[in-house]
Amino acid sequence: MLEHLGRTIQEERLPAPDYGALAEKFRSIVGSEGVSAGGADRLATCRDYWPMGTLWFLEGKAPALPDLVVWPRSSSEVAAVLKLAAENNIPVTPYGEGSGALGGAVPLQGGIALDMKRMNRVLKLDRDNLMVTVEPGLNGSRYEEYLNRHGYTGGHFPQSLRCSTVGGWVACRAAGTFSTRYGKIEDMVVSLEAVLPDGKVIRGRKLPRTSTGPRVDHLFIGSEGTLGVITAITLRIWPYPEKRIYCSYTFETIERALEAIRRLVQAGARPAVVRLYDPAETAHHFPDCEAAAGRVILVLLFEGDAGIIAAEEQLAAKLAREEGGLAAGPEPVEHWLETRFNVGLASKLFRQGAVVDTIEVSTNWTNAAPLYHAMQKAILAVEGTALASGHYSHVYPEGAALYLTLVGFPAGDKREYYRRLWGAAMESCLSLGGAISHHHGVGLHRGLWMAQEHGKALEALRMIKEALDPQGIMNPGKLGLGEVKKWPE
Numbered sequence: 308m309l310e311h312l313g314r315t316i317q318e319e320r321l322p323a324p325d326y327g328a329l330a331e332k333f334r335s336i337v338g339s340e341g342v343s344a345g346g347a348d349r350l351a352t353c354r355d356y357w358p359m360g361t362l363w364f365l366e367g368k369a370p371a372l373p374d375l376v377v378w379p380r381s382s383s384e385v386a387a388v389l390k391l392a393a394e395n396n397i398p399v400t401p402y403g404e405g406s407g408a409l410g411g412a413v414p415l416q417g418g419i420a421l422d423m424k425r426m427n428r429v430l431k432l433d434r435d436n437l438m439v440t441v442e443p444g445l446n447g448s449r450y451e452e453y454l455n456r457h458g459y460t461g462g463h464f465p466q467s468l469r470c471s472t473v474g475g476w477v478a479c480r481a482a483g484t485f486s487t488r489y490g491k492i493e494d495m496v497v498s499l500e501a502v503l504p505d506g507k508v509i510r511g512r513k514l515p516r517t518s519t520g521p522r523v524d525h526l527f528i529g530s531e532g533t534l535g536v537i538t539a540i541t542l543r544i545w546p547y548p549e550k551r552i553y554c555s556y557t558f559e560t561i562e563r564a565l566e567a568i569r570r571l572v573q574a575g576a577r578p579a580v581v582r583l584y585d586p587a588e589t590a591h592h593f594p595d596c597e598a599a600a601g602r603v604i605l606v607l608l609f610e611g612d613a614g615i616i617a618a619e620e621q622l623a624a625k626l627a628r629e630e631g632g633l634a635a636g637p638e639p640v641e642h643w644l645e646t647r648f649n650v651g652l653a654s655k656l657f658r659q660g661a662v663v664d665t666i667e668v669s670t671n672w673t674n675a676a677p678l679y680h681a682m683q684k685a686i687l688a689v690e691g692t693a694l695a696s697g698h699y700s701h702v703y704p705e706g707a708a709l710y711l712t713l714v715g716f717p718a719g720d721k722r723e724y725y726r727r728l729w730g731a732a733m734e735s736c737l738s739l740g741g742a743i744s745h746h747h748g749v750g751l752h753r754g755l756w757m758a759q760e761h762g763k764a765l766e767a768l769r770m771i772k773e774a775l776d777p778q779g780i781m782n783p784g785k786l787g788l789g790e791v792k793k794w795p796e
């Protein structure tokens with residue numbers, strides 16, 4: 308799958324391709340400033356946060372390059388661009404802010420990188436119905452800041468809030484750190500507007516619910532650019548919370564803490580933030596918390612109506628006590644809030660020669676602790692691995708997400724190590740019945756395990772893809788859907 312990747316980066320030697328009349332036609336749609344064949348623009352849109360892409364860049368290689376970068380300003384421009392691309396068999400890869408973790412935005416077959424950042428407006432704030440409609444290229448922080456200024460919150464806070472777009476969230480089926488109260492992106496999307504590969508525009512109805520067959524617009528949630536382009540999103544919003552309560556507890560074991568969380572959510576409480584760290588991450592993230600020494604820490608944040616959250620906090624305290632938890636105060640939550648967007652350590656480690664990655668999976672309560680132990684063991688067994696730590700977050704009445712952080716200093720080839728690392732992690736996850744991804748999506752890399760994850764359902768997904776995109780121009784090679792045609796010579 309990956310052999311043909313890896314052109315050496317020499318920006319000044321990247322010839323600007325001359326597509327003559329075709330490039331002119333794209334310019335006539337989006338304006339001359341909306342098309343670029345410049346080396347810097349092509350390099351800026353050729354990768355995301357997938358660690359393989361980072362490894363290549365550090366070696367002076369680009370994983371793949373788009374031939375043209377196109378910046379549309381409206382859904383009608385997106386429609387015209389896709390129509391022209393389809394007529395000429397040109398691959399199109401939508402690009403948000405490139406924070407995806409699995410290579411989803413890599414323009415595997417060249418063609419067009421469709422950068423959505425000029426479509427970044429708030430189209431409508433509907434106060435009566437608590438909805439907002441935005442364009443997909445709106446930056447996550449800007450989205451939340453806009454809502455806060457008007458007295459609302461969007462309730463979606465991925466760690467990548469500052470470097471991702473609302474369209475990217477929907478395309479990747481994302482989940483934010485406050486998800487236990489507000490839900491994941493699929494719970495927030497009321498309706499979508501999307502452009503199909505032939506240029507047709509579809510629009511879902513902005514109503515609380517419909518029972519009129521499958522929602523075609525919702526098919527785009529998690530489609531990662533393979534079915535078309537999301538051009539407008541209507542989301543649920545909430546009044547800015549009246550009050551917040553912070554509390555934390557330490558436990559002797561992960562098992563006891565998981566039991567407290569399970570009982571809490573199954574009783575109907577919905578803390579906004581629920582995060583349980585294993586011993587290594589407790590020591591790493593909360594070195595100043597004496598109560599956490601040699602134990603695991605659970606961080607809880609409740610927000611919303613003062614009366615409701617007071618009752619939730621009381622229940623949490625009671626259940627934590629019953630499972631041997633010791634109260635550790637609000638400070639660990641304050642510390643988490645202050646540091647939650649810090650991701651600099653990974654870049655430092657990469658420069659020191661490490662391979663760093665994160666893997667997020669989901670599991671039922673019955674398997675929550677065994678999956679952690681099994682995946683950690685499998686990952687540590689891969690030679691060169693220095694760390695496999697984890698935490699649980701995004702909890703549900705039926706289970707939780709498990710998020711593992713991996714650091715390795717392999718002696719030999721880093722790509723080969725990376726392949727073995729992921730192989731071990733995915734195989735152990737699948738063998739214990741876990742889902743191979745909770746919120747980062749599939750992109751290029753996780754496509755390798757999509758058949759094991761989905762079975763026959765992957766064939767059905769391929770049939771939907773083929774029906775909507777018979778030429779296979781949309782984000783070829785992603786979601787494990789298979790290879791498609793190339794940009795014509």
Ligand SMILES: Cc1cc2nc3c(=O)[nH]c(=O)nc-3n(C[C@H](O)[C@H](O)[C@H](O)COP(=O)(O)OP(=O)(O)OC[C@H]3O[C@@H](n4cnc5c(N)ncnc54)[C@H](O)[C@@H]3O)c2cc1C
Nearest residue numbers: 403404405406407411465466467472474475481482532537
């Ligand atoms: C440090 C860090 C922390 C992260 N934390 C979280 C987290 O807490 N929760 C979480 O869910 N994820 C997280 N992620 C993953 C990533 O941020 C999300 O997947 C995000 O949703 C991607 O948004 P983006 O705008 O950067 O999209 P990109 O990376 O640019 O694109 C992602 C995919 O979506 C497609 N796409 C983008 N825009 C559109 C569109 N308008 N129409 C159709 N397809 C489109 C692209 O083709 C690509 O396949 C994190 C990533 C990093 C690097």
